Amino acid sequence: MAEVAKSRTPHPDLPPPASAVGVLGWVRRNLFSSPLNIALTLLAAYLLYAMIPSVLRWTLFDATWRGDSREACAANRGACWVFIRIHFEQFMYGFYPDAQRWRVNSAALLLILSAAPLFVRAVPGSVKLRLGLSILAIYPIIAFVLFRGGLFGLPEVETRQWGGLLLTLVIAGVGMAAALPLGVLLALGRRSKMPAIQTLCVTFIEFWRGVPLITVLFMSSVMLPLFLPAGVSFDKLLRALIGVTLFQAAYMAEVVRGGLQAIPKGQFEAAAALGLSYWKTMALIVLPQALKLVIPGIVNTFIALFKDTSLVLIIGLFDLMNIVHNATTNPAWLGFSTEGYVFAAAVYWLFCFSMSRYSQSLEKRLHTGHKR
């Protein structure tokens, strides 16, 4: 008996068994902890084994990178990235004249440079707010003048020549900048105590949320001309922008409403006790808290909007999606649709994924006050 007791003496000085810690321990815990788990691991490993090598071979090892005609790709079995390289400029700018592309580039550079401080943590919040608002107010004008031209000696480039990623970003950017304020107004209207305003807002929101975006775009292209007085016609891009904005504003309104409902009544009452007017209460007390609460929802709506810009191909605008599709139907380059779609998917994915990651980090950083 004494010997048994002795063998149980704890030995904190000994290292833990090799099978419980380190790589081996991790593998045992996470991959092979039970028969079911072992089976699942084997299944997943088989899936990866079946997929990864062939995908890598197609995209990298057997792919063609050099050359400038489709003949260059004939020898290899993998992807023909020459197709993308040849069309790359077109995918970025659409039919924007070659000589004028510096305007698009400088607008992009300007945006990146002016918005960069917003992403630096050392910059104080008040500066960020002022900078952000001034970008929102001034940048669209600069960008519009640069893109469209016709002023300051810049040759005019009509909107139907805009295309590719440029057009996608224009639609997404305008849509986001316009849908958020409109959505906030609609949400406030829906929460309003005035029955007429409330009914109008609810009807508006439910109508736009109830129909698919594609019918909205259809409507904007076939019905809008009927609604306008004879002779007045809208730019095709502007029609798409109006459709996309109104549609997303309705979704944004519902997201913001969620935030408004989460603000305790005490906040409204405290603001009223301080003698703040309705708009001051909203702008200074309620909305800053409510919007902070719903940042994930707002970014999700932005992501949805970004993806939805691809629908403008229905009304014949050449955004990234349509220009890629158009290139794959080019008789000289038939048979490379996979490459084209994979490229477009990668671009969309990059934008959407970085937006969602940014929102997650923002959410973490703004999660103050309620943490103990």
Place this chain on the structure above:
Amino acid sequence: MVEPLLTPVKPPFWNNPQVRAITFQVIALVATVAFGLYLFENTQDNLRRLGIASGFGFLSSPSGFDIIQSLIPYSAASSYGQVFWVALLNTLLVASLGVVLATLLGFIIGIARLSKNWLIAKLALAYIETFRNIPLLLQIFFWYFAVLRAAPAPRQSLSLGDTVFLNIRGLYLPAPEFQAGFGWVLAALGVAAGLVVFLVRWSRRRQAATGQQFPIFLASLALLLGLPLLTFTLAGAPLHWQIPELQGFNFRGGWVVIPEMASLLLALTLYTAAFIAEIVRAGIQAVSHGQTEASFSLGFNTGLTLRLIILPQALRVIVPPLTNQYLNLTKNSSLAAAIGYPDLVSAFAGTVLNQTGQAIECIAITMAVYLTISLLISLLMNLYNRRVALVER
């Protein structure tokens, strides 16, 4: 000098909240009505000028075009009204199949995302992040133009055990042919279902009275499978599978899934499943861990804990956004217009509109259908929510 006390001054009437509220509302209403009238006038004007007929008379005139997929009898001689029904059924077909498949896949991936197995969890995460960050339209185009349009010609079809064939014309599946006597099998299935209901009630009552459990799941499964199978064998197997066969340049017999439908359904399923997976994960994670621990300490095993404790609570969180996804899927099915699947938007708001020029009527009908579906689903949703909502004291 003593300052005179401030006497309360009556605020000017424009600062009276009630007066303000009424004024704003009147302004808003008048502006809306005026805008509506302006649009109405313009529309009347334009219609007269362009010589476009109005009204719904066009619904009874013959359409003069064919539709590649219709669930009800249809020919070029049928009316535009018929086109509407064909298109509506096509929309509902792809939406309901999509809902079922996306739910199945979404739940599997959502649960895999929470798996303790690291590899499985990461695979599920990769799936979700890939598919939900790529526009649906791009996915539909990929499956349609890059995959199915690149499928081999009928003579070189890809086949699965010589019963299922895939070629550029579509996916060919064996079709069941019910022969005389199959009614008995269906009747047996009905009887089995009735017995199961009875059995469940009886076992519940017995458990409440005596505490004894009955293996209800296995017994029901045996009843539901066994009874119809027995009848099936006794009736002499009255079911025949019609297998598609290559005749000349094309396949005959069996069920054909046209490539438009296949790619739309595939893209809708994969895309929506990624969202459903995230909803399922969030729902399960919303049930606090204390519930699981409490359940374990009461002696429930993992399966019972999941079924009796976690799922009922998780469903309360899952169902509202899940219905939202179903709604999204239905609305997204309208992207069919981009690849020519004859759904409501493509066949009715597209082809019929182009032929008749009656834009307002066509778009209004289409929008009304989608609005009706949306409102119906949200009505059902609200009813469900009221039933499962937490009842607080």
